[in-house]
Structures are given as C-alpha cells and as structure tokens.
Amino acid sequence: FIKELLTATQLMIKNPGHFTNEDVFMRAFLPAINQEKTKMEPLFEKFYREEFPKLKGQLQNTILASRIVAKAVEKGYKIVLATNPLFPQLAIQHRMEWAGVKNYPWELVTSYENFYSAKPNIAYFQEIADKIGLEPQECLMVGNDVQEDMVASEIGMGTFLVTDYLIDRQVPKYQVQNEGTLLELEDYIANLPSLE
Template sequence: MLQAILLDLDNTLILFDETAFYLRFMERISPRFASCFSADEFRMRLLRAFRGLLKNPGAVNNRTFFLDRFCQGVEDRRAWIWEQFDTFYSTIYETIPVSVKTPADLMPVLDQLADWGLPLVLATNPLFPPVALVKRLAWAELTPDRFVLLTHLDNMSAVKPRTAYYRQIINMIGAEPETCLMVGNDSVNDLAAGALGLKTFLTTDATRGHT
C-alpha cells in the first residue's frame, strides 16, 4: 500500500528553462561577492562546492559541507560569505526573471492526493536553503504546507542521485521504501530512488516543449 509520494520540483512541478535561469542566477549573485572574488573565481568555487556535496559522508548537513568546500583558503570570511548567500536568497533571488509553467491539472492532482491523505515530500535536490525553495514553490502558487517534508541545504546530508539521500528521507518520514513513490523528470537523479526499493515514475512534461 502506498504511504507517501516524493515529488521532484524543477521540471516536474515547475517547468522552466533551467540553463537560462542558471545564467541569470550567476549574473545576479556573483556581484555580491565582488569584494572577495572575481566572477570567474566565484563561479569556480560555487560549482566546486555544489559538486562536492556528492561526497558528503553524512556527518554534517549539506550547508556545512558546502561552506567547507566553498571557503577553502578563505576560512576567515566564512561568516561573511554565508551572510551574502543568505541575503541574496532572501531578497534578490525572487527578482530573477523566469518563465514558468506547471503540468496540466497539477493542482487538482495535488488536491486529490491530499484528500486521500497521502503525505507528500518535496524531494528536490537539496542544494539550496529553505527560503529559496519557498520562493521556487511560489512560482507555481504552491506553499510549503502541502508537504510533510521539504529537502534543503540545512536538513539533508546527502544529495541526488545517492541512495543515502533517499534513505534519509525514508527515515525522516518513518516509512518503508517499498511503500513510497518517487516522481520526477530526471532518469538519473530521480529514478535512483529505485535502487533503495522505492517505486518510481518518470515524468515527460519537461521534454514535450514546455521548457
């Protein structure tokens, strides 16, 4: 019997051009760090820190592990660096232009699942702080209270497609893998849940001209 549904966010619940958004994101975030890094160095550090999360052994949360990698060589600026990230996500992130659509009948489907009492998990790759997720959900007029759990930089210690990420979710919601369904658009990151025993469903909205 199905006990919970895990839902990816980007190009599953919200359909948009991720590459175009990433370029605008970089244009707006790098100036906040200009007193410490050139745009190229900032980009290098950010990518290194994001990619490094794949190696998080789980002893610390993703934010701590991210900052460990990002701040290499400038550890004395760590508090200032996180302050810049936090301020950016709290005030500027939502102003980045983005064209978003949602899958057909998204709201009725989510409402039906709620009526059935099925817990929903926002199982988005936990690379960003919770404030950023709330703003991304707002693109689709969704609110956090639809979900029993949102995975983000602060409450997770693994990322997709590692099995440890899905195991952590299962432990947090107190379910068995075989009773959960992971829904997403990425055949690598999302279908990796199947290795732990979760049922999986690959969406195709993002590949049918919606992004």
C-alpha cells in the same frame, strides 16, 4: 568564484553523510574564497531574498502541479518535496511559491540545511524514508529526471517519471515503474487508494 562554487556543489552531491549539505558547502566554499561564514551568511540571505526571486519568470508554472499535490493530500498521503537539497530553504520556498504548491501540509521539504545527502545518491532517498517514518517500498518518487529521480527504484521506491520537461542524460538507466505526462500523473494519483 564560479570554480569554487561548482567544486563545493560537487562535494554536496558526493556528501557521505557526516555533515549537512550546508556544512559541506560552507567548509569547502568559504576557505576557497578566503571568507568567513559570519560575513558571507548575510550576503547569501540577501541574494536569496532579493535577487533569486527575479528568476521566477524562468520557471514554467502549471496549475497541474497544485492539483496533483492536492489529490495526494485528499487521499491521506504524506507529501514530501524531494528537490535536490543543494539550496537553502529560502530558495526552495520561493520555488514552491512559484509552482503554486507552497501552502500544502508538507511532511518534509528537503534543503541543504536539513539533509546529509543529495541526488543521485540512494542515501538521499533512504534519508527521506527514514525521516518520514516509512519504508522505501511505501513511497512513490515522482520526478522528471531519469538519472536523479528514478535511481530511487534502486532501494525499492515506486517511481513515476514525468515526461513533461524530461531530463535524460542516457546513462545510467534505472527502472521506471510508471511514466507519463503531468495529466497522466494526475489520473494516476486520482486512482490510488485512499488512506483515510
């Protein structure tokens, strides 16, 4: 089961863009475990409604995340929750709630139901820009993963590497335009020009 799950997840990461990540996952995973979508879908939903929320204690909550998002909204910026779309919307909604950022006016929340690519594929970042009607150069990717988030610089997105909870596998290396702690990110956002 775990092997099949990991294989299907890898296929989502390598998704060439013809199907949603959910479709790619289901087309690989369900036949590998000899199950039908109609049987498994209610089990997945039950897991994400009842079991997944038990992971809440594993996430470090910080009020800073909410303050940073609030500042960006105040200044009139479109906000996107650009999490790796390998999970269903339900799981991501739980994570947003745990982080205290669920109730903001998100322009887009990436999930496996609505995305055709995944990190670190640069097509993922282009897909975001296209869906929100901006050029990559008009976007800022904020993240703590050097390889999965900073790759956005390859298509011209600005980047801010959050050094709290830093993930760095050393290779490949990408251009980092700005970096700092969450507190420094809060100051950075506060100093951006207002769009309103």
